[in-house]
Amino acid sequence: MKTQIKDKWSEIITYLRDTYLINGVIFRTWIEPLEFVSCENGTVIVSIDQDKQGDILNLIDKKYRLPLQISIEVITGFEVNVIFQYKNDIEKKGVSSYINEDQIFQKYPFLSREHSFDNFVVSGTNNIAYAAALAVAENPHGQVYNPLFLYSGPGLGKTHLMHSIARYIIENNPKLQVLYTTSEDFTNNVVEAIRTGKVDDTATANMRKKYRTVDVLLIDDIQFIIGKPGTQAEFFHTFEALYQSGKQLVISSDRPPNQMEELDMRYRSRFNSGMTIDIQPPDFETSMAILKNKQANDKTNALSDEILEYIASNVKSNIRDLEGAYKKVTLFSRLAKPGEEITLAVAENALKDFISPDEEITITADYIIEVVTDHFHLDKDSLLSDKKTRNLTYPRQICMYLCDELTNLTQTEIATKLRRNNHTTVIHGVNKIKKALLEDNELVATIDILKKKLTP
Ligand code: ADP
Ligand code: MG
16 A cells, blocks of 8 residues: 555646646645655655745645545545645654554544644633643543633633643543533534434433543533523533543533523532633733744744734734734735745734724624623524513613613613613613622623623
């Protein structure tokens, strides 16, 4: 297999070019220099020349991995998995390390190649979460923190840490059964089991077996389960079953357990019984460290410190946006002529849709409605309807209060936005929340979270 692929390499590359219509420049700069390095157990390692212009490996991987696999199969008849690596790295790490690593990813499709403890930048805003995650990864038997409950706004590293924990345990404790799942997948599984369960009871049994026989369960974005009664109940049974038998649980959410208004006290305290930790938005130093780390990983220094500082001091909301901004500028730098450094002006231009440094974000009533409905898992039509159940009046009054606090709208305008007939309804709602804020700590915290979501 190895020699056949090696011998036919140029034929494979030509087939790739012709079938996928790769144009001349791209072909000569990227594809032609690809070299076959080795093939073991169906994994083919292909080397890429070092590149000064940035993240070329990821790009080639995304665009050409599958076409190359297909080309190899068509020309040689072998079904393989291709891994691209930089030549220098292969010399340093040796081929076999890539093959072992690759087998892990094939066996555990939920893992991500991009997320590990090694490339998580630790700083003052996330060091406690990092330390707790690492402690659990090192002692995965439910004895240190169980459950470990991580919460934060979006894009701050929860999923990255959960993948890191899973990967660490899989690599260091291969006997343990580890399962990472998103609450979306969990919900789909439950719904599917209930649907097919009507004709076939084994569906539910299989679903339960899948989740209840693991040693470590990591469940991401639990807030999407809360409020869906059937799934929620199934999840708590799973939680209890695992917890009682000393299995490790790791949960992430957009808010701490005591802010999950819809949730029974019993479960809130259950979630809180291990270790609950938040991750804060990055400060300037953290953002700079993350950007520098990205450049180091991409093996480039195409962007000057001045440009990195510009990005770090303007994209503050979260790390996902920070990475998006970095990618966009890198793309611009790749379009520059070889050897030409891009200037701050080019970076500013590249990011003009991302950031407008001197403009304050204006908060609109619509935006408030969107954030509040999302927070309480409601749909907009119910919130704006005439129904007067408490699960609707309360969020509605919170909307009134936030519109009154954070926008310049008059009470009549707020009434119109919230489809109330009369501005006195708004006055009443705002006062009610103001009064409750004096004695209800939970409400204080809810308003605090909502304000943070509105003005990150
Ligand atoms: P969340 O799950 O909290 O929404 P993610 O874990 O998906 O956030 O993180 C968003 C992006 O930011 C990912 O690409 C992740 O790798 C990156 N990221 C977050 N925190 C860090 C960190 N401390 N160091 C390096 N990358 C990070
Ligand atoms: Mg996430």
